[in-house]
Amino acid sequence: MTAMPDVLPEVETASTSEKPWRLIVWNDPVNLMSYVAYVFRSYFGFTAEKAEQLMLQVHHDGFCAVRSGSREAIESDVQAMHGFGLNATMTQEA
Template sequence: MSVQEEVLEEVLTETKEKKQNEIVVFNDDVNTFDHVIEMLMDACEHDMLQAEQCTLLIHYKGKCAVKTGDFEDLQPRCTKLLEAGISAEIQ
């Protein structure tokens, strides 16, 4: 086994062991596309295209995981979305 393979194996093992949380945003009949896009760009640091794509998924699928990461990073982001009137939760 090469050094590169060993390092890759260690990284994959560490990734599996660390539980990642997600912010899931749910569709509603209140918020506009523009508002949701703007808030995803602000709270989740999405670029315009990513925010638009997530907003379309939220609209057509009913929900979308918009950000993945550690709970400590996601909590203030989710709070910002909730304060903006967007239905979101960390799963």
């Protein structure tokens, strides 16, 4: 009888070394800048200054990486941003 190779440590190594995911919020012609800052304050709990800084980055650069984390957490954030009417996607950090 052949012994099965122990693959569990490899799976654990792959999951612990997974690169974080980023939440990207995109500029759009619909939402007011003040509303975007409000969403950042109310959903993420950012200070008014931090929310304003991120909103201006979205406005001037066309997008902003708002936060990073696990795939599940960022997927939840993307859905929440869609619920607020913001255009958001996720990408894995390089």
